Amino acid sequence: MGISQLPPQPVIYIIEPFGGSVRRQNANLPHIFWDDAAVTRGDGVFETVLVRGGRPANLDAHFKRFARSARLLDLPEPKKEQWIDATREAINDFIHDRGISQGKELPDAKCTWTYTRGRQSTGVPTAWLTLRDIDAEVIDQRKRGVKVMTAPRGYSITQDVSEAGKSSESAPWMAVGAKTLNYAANMAALRWAKQHDFDDVIYIDPKTSQVLEGATSTVIVVKKGERLRTPTAGGQVLQGTTQKAIFDYATEKGWRCKMRDVYLDDLLKAESVWLVSSVRMAVRMTRIDDEKMPAPSNEAEIRALINAAMDAKLS
Amino acid sequence: MGISQLPPQPVIYIIEPFGGSVRRQNANLPHIFWDDAAVTRGDGVFETVLVRGGRPANLDAHFKRFARSARLLDLPEPKKEQWIDATREAINDFIHDRGISQGKELPDAKCTWTYTRGRQSTGVPTAWLTLRDIDAEVIDQRKRGVKVMTAPRGYSITQDVSEAGKSSESAPWMAVGAKTLNYAANMAALRWAKQHDFDDVIYIDPKTSQVLEGATSTVIVVKKGERLRTPTAGGQVLQGTTQKAIFDYATEKGWRCKMRDVYLDDLLKAESVWLVSSVRMAVRMTRIDDEKMPAPSNEAEIRALINAAMDAKLS
Numbered sequence: 041m042g043i044s045q046l047p048p049q050p051v052i053y054i055i056e057p058f059g060g061s062v063r064r065q066n067a068n069l070p071h072i073f074w075d076d077a078a079v080t081r082g083d084g085v086f087e088t089v090l091v092r093g094g095r096p097a098n099l100d101a102h103f104k105r106f107a108r109s110a111r112l113l114d115l116p117e118p119k120k121e122q123w124i125d126a127t128r129e130a131i132n133d134f135i136h137d138r139g140i141s142q143g144k145e146l147p148d149a150k151c152t153w154t155y156t157r158g159r160q161s162t163g164v165p166t167a168w169l170t171l172r173d174i175d176a177e178v179i180d181q182r183k184r185g186v187k188v189m190t191a192p193r194g195y196s197i198t199q200d201v202s203e204a205g206k207s208s209e210s211a212p213w214m215a216v217g218a219k220t221l222n223y224a225a226n227m228a229a230l231r232w233a234k235q236h237d238f239d240d241v242i243y244i245d246p247k248t249s250q251v252l253e254g255a256t257s258t259v260i261v262v263k264k265g266e267r268l269r270t271p272t273a274g275g276q277v278l279q280g281t282t283q284k285a286i287f288d289y290a291t292e293k294g295w296r297c298k299m300r301d302v303y304l305d306d307l308l309k310a311e312s313v314w315l316v317s318s319v320r321m322a323v324r325m326t327r328i329d330d331e332k333m334p335a336p337s338n339e340a341e342i343r344a345l346i347n348a349a350m351d352a353k354l355s
Numbered sequence: 356m357g358i359s360q361l362p363p364q365p366v367i368y369i370i371e372p373f374g375g376s377v378r379r380q381n382a383n384l385p386h387i388f389w390d391d392a393a394v395t396r397g398d399g400v401f402e403t404v405l406v407r408g409g410r411p412a413n414l415d416a417h418f419k420r421f422a423r424s425a426r427l428l429d430l431p432e433p434k435k436e437q438w439i440d441a442t443r444e445a446i447n448d449f450i451h452d453r454g455i456s457q458g459k460e461l462p463d464a465k466c467t468w469t470y471t472r473g474r475q476s477t478g479v480p481t482a483w484l485t486l487r488d489i490d491a492e493v494i495d496q497r498k499r500g501v502k503v504m505t506a507p508r509g510y511s512i513t514q515d516v517s518e519a520g521k522s523s524e525s526a527p528w529m530a531v532g533a534k535t536l537n538y539a540a541n542m543a544a545l546r547w548a549k550q551h552d553f554d555d556v557i558y559i560d561p562k563t564s565q566v567l568e569g570a571t572s573t574v575i576v577v578k579k580g581e582r583l584r585t586p587t588a589g590g591q592v593l594q595g596t597t598q599k600a601i602f603d604y605a606t607e608k609g610w611r612c613k614m615r616d617v618y619l620d621d622l623l624k625a626e627s628v629w630l631v632s633s634v635r636m637a638v639r640m641t642r643i644d645d646e647k648m649p650a651p652s653n654e655a656e657i658r659a660l661i662n663a664a665m666d667a668k669l670s
Contacts, residue, residue, distance in 0.1 A: 052389055065389075072387040072394055074367055074380075074485050079387055079469070081538040082397025113539070114546055154394070157542075170389050194526035211509035213547035214540060222537040223396040224428070225529060227472075231429055232527065 048138060050172035051130045055122060057155070057165040062126045064133065065168065076166055077157035082221040084156030084166075085109035089127065090318045091149040091171065094135060095354040096127055098318065101281040102153075105219060110155055112218035115165055118155055123169070127151055130171040150174050150319045156221070178320045185326040186239035186315065188254075190304060191229060192246040193276065219278060226255040240315060240323075243276070249304040252276050257317035258283040261302060261310045262342060266290075268297040269306070282316040282350070289349035304328075312336040314346075322346040363453060365487035366445045370437060372470070372480040377441045379448065380483065391481055392472035397536040399471030399481075400424035404442065405633045406464040406486065409450060410669040411442055413633065416596040417468075420534060425470055427533035430480055433470055438484070442466055445486040465489050465634045471536070493635045500641040501554035501630065503569075505619060506544055507561040508591065534593060541570040555630060555638075558591070564619040567591050572632035573598040576617060576625045577657055581605075583612040584621070597631040597665070604664035619643075627651040629661075637661040 052065040065071050077083035087106045090097040103120050110118055130151065140146055151171045158165040229241045233255075242259055243252040251259055251271050258280030261269040268290055273279040287297040307313045313325045313333065322343070325333050336342070367380040380386050392398035402421045405412040418435050425433055445466065455461050466486045473480040544556045548570075557574055558567040566574055566586050573595030576584040583605055588594040602612040622628045628640045628648065637658070640648050651657070 050389070067389070070385045070388045072389065072391070073385045074365070074382070074387065074469075074483065076387070076394075077542070078394045079391075080401075080467075080536065081542050082536050083539045083542050086395075113543065152395075154389075168389065192526050194529035211507050211544075213543040214509035220539045221395065221397050222539045224398045224535045224537050227392070227396050227398050228428065228529065229526075 048173060050170045051133045051137065052168060052170050053126045053130050055126055055167040055169065057116060057118075057158075057167045062122065062129065064129075067170075071168065072166065073159050073161075075160040077160065078154070078166065078221055080160070081157075082224075083113070084154060084221045085113060085115070085219055086155070086221060087153045087219065088318050089151040089153070090321065090350065091127075091131055091134075091151050092350065092354055094131055094146045096124075096131070096151060097350050097355075098281050098285050098353040099124065099127075099355050101284060101353075102318070105279070105281060106153060106155070109218040109220065112216075113157070113220065115155060115157060118167070123153060126169055127153075127171075130169060134171050148174050148179075148319075154221075174319060181239060181320060181323045185324040187237070187327040188240045188242050188315070188325050188329075189233045189236065189238040190244045190251075190329055191233075191241050193243040193252065194225060194229070216275065217278065223256075230255050238327075242315070242328075244304055251302040251304060251307060253278060253280075254315045254317070257315040257320070259302065259307070260286065260314045260316050260322070261306055262312045262314070262336070262338075263310055266295045268295055269300050269302055270298075271302045272299045280316060282318050282321065285353045286316060286322075286346055286349045289352055290345055293345065295345075308333075312339065312342060314342070316346070321350060363488060365485045366448045366452065367483060367485050368441045368445050370441055370482040370484065372431060372433075372473070372482045377437065377444065379444075382485075386483065387481065388474050388476075390475040392475065393469070393481065393536055395475070396472075397539075398428070399469060399536045400428060400430070400534055401467060401469045401536060402534065403633050404466040404468070405636065405665065406442075406446055406449075406466050407665065407669055409446055409461050411439075411446070411466060412665050412670075413596050413600050413668040414439060414442075414670050416599060416668075417633070420594070420596060421468060421470070424533040424535065427531075428472070428535065430470060430472060433482070438468060441484055442468075442486075445484060449486050463489050463494075463634075469536075489634060496554060496635060496638045500639040502552070502642040503555045503557050503630070503640050503644075504548045504551065504553040505559045505566075505644055506548075506556050508558040508567065509540060509544070531590060532593065538571075545570050553642075557630070557643075559619055566617040566619060566622060568593060568595075569630045569632070572630040572635070574617065574622075575601065575629045575631055575637075576621055577627045577629070577651070577653075578625055581610045583610055584615050584617055585613075586617045587614045595631060597633050597636065600668045601631060601637075601661055601664045604667055605660055608660065610660075623648075627654065627657060629657070631661070636665060 049067040052067050054063050054065050087102045089102050153169045156166045233241045241255040270283050271277050291297050314322045316322045364382040367382050369380045402417045404417050468484045471481045548556045556570040585598050586592050606612050629637045631637045
């Protein structure tokens with residue numbers, strides 16, 4: 041592959057964690073040391089933000105969850121202005137690097153914030169963001185949807201151990217609800233799915249068939265009569281920023297949106313079922329295990345609703 | 356701090372994953388890219404090997420577990436000769452860098468092998484090893500022992516979901532038994548313990564008080580009559596390489612060693628209880644929650660046994 045065919049490089053900004061400078065990092069050079077806790081322990085948090093038409097989407101919700109994740113891991117509070125300024129600087133560079141002139145259509149891009157406990161030898165957190173093009177597969181899935189496999193998560197969070205007469209404070213350090221870098225199990229599930237001709241995985245409780253979440257996304261169920269449902273967040277279900285943006289917008293438009301216990305059967309009987317996440321946005325499930333999920337008559341309307349919900353959150 | 360007071364730098368070797376070259380990496384320069392799966396997903400495996408008197412300890416057992424972890428994560432099989440050659444090269448450099456002349460006593464050192472899925476943009480695994488001095492705290496704990504807090508793990512592995520009538524193959528991608536980089540929960544438990552005047556954590560099942568393992572170590576119970584016990588490995592308990600080396604050696608010396616279900620009560624009634632791991636080797640529990648664990652009369656004998664077990668595994 042000639043140098044001209046290489047995909048364009050991401051824009052990377054290093055963020056001094058204590059409110060200091062923000063500086064551009066050459067994407068051809070590594071910047072993470074061997075003793076960074078992200079590398080040795082997966083000890084850090086992240087957020088992924090959609091950038092659409094040069095504007096970050098759902099920024100407040102992402103920063104709020106980012107700060108919450110950091111708190112749950114005992115990391116120093118990230119500085120909001122700093123992360124947002126760095127995001128905007130990266131967007132400017134991205135537009136400039138790609139030679140996109142003012143007014144021209146900018147393709148969707150993906151901004152990832154990462155914040156780690158840092159190097160063992162310095163004790164200073166490491167923080168950076170990357171801004172890059174969206175994978176072709178993601179763009180493709182937005183159009184054609186995904187075939188999903190249901191699967192048990194393989195582990196369950198047992199923070200509430202009240203059956204043993206102890207309080208739910210017994211494992212108070214468990215960073216439940218933190219979006220950490222510990223995704224090896226999810227990645228393993230996705231590899232397994234792809235080896236078996238699926239595109240994605242949704243976790244269910246194998247005993248009750250209760251639906252939890254996708255491997256990297258939130259489940260939204262569309263029911264007759266303009267109703268949306270999503271599995272109740274908390275415990276094993278991460279609160280979805282994209283799901284919340286969609287619910288907020290749809291509620292304004294007169295839809296009835298509820299967080300509920302959702303079961304596999306609810307998915308199979310729904311008008312349509314979607315996996316939502318910040319960058320892929322919304323992909324419709326075209327198959328769940330062996331069940332084909334035909335396109336609903338209101339597919340275009342749902343897509344328009346979701347697009348409008350994200351557009352309403354651009355800043 | 357003047358440059359002369361900086362701790363000596365580790366020796367780092369980068370390993371070409373497909374059996375190619377091994378090269379020294381300058382420890383003052385980062386070598387891990389922003390899109391390495393180790394950083395973005397904790398998607399990789401590791402082993403830590405004690406180096407004593409310039410000789411790696413328990414090399415075969417470590418390599419075996421390393422290769423097994425890699426297999427469980429669908430990583431290409433690591434090449435044994437390559438990792439062992441790199442380890443020996445690093446040891447030579449380490450001795451040379453520190454100006455330790457032949458025949459002089461070399462302090463214990465810590466060699467960590469890391470093997471990740473690599474950069475998303477290249478698809479080639481990343482592999483390296485580091486060799487460095489052992490933390491002063493670890494040396495100190497070997498002498499004075501540790502105060503441990505018992506705690507629920509906060510999650511349980513539910514690979515066996517036979518209660519739902521499904522086979523235990525329902526989550527076959529779960530890398531149970533793999534030593535992955537996903538240690539954020541363990542690190543959180545250790546931080547919590549340290550905030551509460553403990554040195555370490557052992558995980559127990561909150562319902563049954565069954566003992567699982569330490570946050571980064573294996574539990575060994577010493578009982579009257581030269582008997583050793585350790586919790587049965589598998590599921591939530593990683594097979595310990597150091598525990599196995601000790602059991603092999605002690606069995607040869609006439610001790611009766613068994614893997615068993617172990618309960619909190621067994622710890623409290625034991626002659627002594629130890630946390631064993633490759634680099635810290637063996638530290639005696641001097642307190643478990645609120646219970647003081649007085650030194651047994653045979654403490655020196657147990658230490659000698661463990662030391663001899665490790666010495667027998669030097670190569």
